[in-house]
Amino acid sequence: MTLLEATNISHSFDYPLFDDVNIKLHAQESIAVVGVSGSGKSTLLHILSTLLAPKQGSVKLFGQEIYTKNTQKQLLHIRRYKIGIVFQSHYLFKGFSAKENIEVSSLLVNHPIDEEIIKAFGIERVLEKRVTELSGGEQQRVSIARVLTKRPKILFADEPTGNLDKKTAGAVMDVLFHYVQDNDAALFLVTHDLQLAQSCSKVYRLEDLRLKSLQ
Numbered sequence: 116m117t118l119l120e121a122t123n124i125s126h127s128f129d130y131p132l133f134d135d136v137n138i139k140l141h142a143q144e145s146i147a148v149v150g151v152s153g154s155g156k157s158t159l160l161h162i163l164s165t166l167l168a169p170k171q172g173s174v175k176l177f178g179q180e181i182y183t184k185n186t187q188k189q190l191l192h193i194r195r196y197k198i199g200i201v202f203q204s205h206y207l208f209k210g211f212s213a214k215e216n217i218e219v220s221s222l223l224v225n226h227p228i229d230e231e232i233i234k235a236f237g238i239e240r241v242l243e244k245r246v247t248e249l250s251g252g253e254q255q256r257v258s259i260a261r262v263l264t265k266r267p268k269i270l271f272a273d274e275p276t277g278n279l280d281k282k283t284a285g286a287v288m289d290v291l292f293h294y295v296q297d298n299d300a301a302l303f304l305v306t307h308d309l310q311l312a313q314s315c316s317k318v319y320r321l322e323d324l325r326l327k328s329l330q
């Protein structure tokens with residue numbers, strides 16, 4: 116099943132970022148995009164995940180064109196209930212504990228927190244701590260747990276393991292890959308780390324305005 120289809124996407128800010136980009140993401144699939152800093156990876160992720168309309172081209176999520184036909188209300192519904200976005204800066208609620216942050220998602224979709232994920236992320240002992248008392252890597256894992264608790268069909272992740280050591284990063288990626296398999300979901304990953312990217316089913320490099328297939 117095709118969950119995401121982007122056709123002939125082009126975008127620019129002060130200068131052109133990419134041109135004529137085409138991507139299809141199917142259930143149980145993971146796509147990684149690598150590229151140098153400033154090549155437009157995060158911008159592409161924003162375009163695919165309802166946050167930014169491209170200058171040209173079409174983006175379909177779950178078979179539905181998202182930028183021309185959808186009202187803001189429908190976009191909000193997709194963003195809240197059908198996709199999950201892990202940002203480089205994680206946007207946790209600072210005054211809340213780690214657990215309360217994850218509970219927000221749990222309440223939103225009326226689904227309990229998955230204790231297995233908490234354990235696999237190694238954050239069970241910090242759940243009662245306030246966000247400001249957590250290390251950067253702990254905050255990153257709490258934010259991923261919060262997003263997974265919504266049980267999104269597509270998970271968009273921008274450098275999700277940027278603050279983590281290799282071993283912890285590997286453990287987190289394992290959870291993401293299992294989540295995708297077990298839930299018929301899909302992962303769109305942006306990273307600088309080519310080795311990490313190569314654990315995905317498809318790898319692309321954003322370079323010279325094009326999305327080039329590496330794997």
Ligand SMILES: Nc1ncnc2c1ncn2[C@@H]1O[C@H](COP(=O)(O)OP(=O)(O)OP(=O)(O)O)[C@@H](O)[C@H]1O
Binds near residue numbers: 153154156157
């Ligand atoms: N909202 C915006 N308005 C204007 N320019 C922007 C905006 N967002 C990003 N840019 C510019 O677009 C370019 C690409 O940014 P983007 O964050 O997509 O790159 P990236 O490949 O993800 O970089 P990094 O690896 O450093 O995170 C940068 O030059 C950035 O300054």
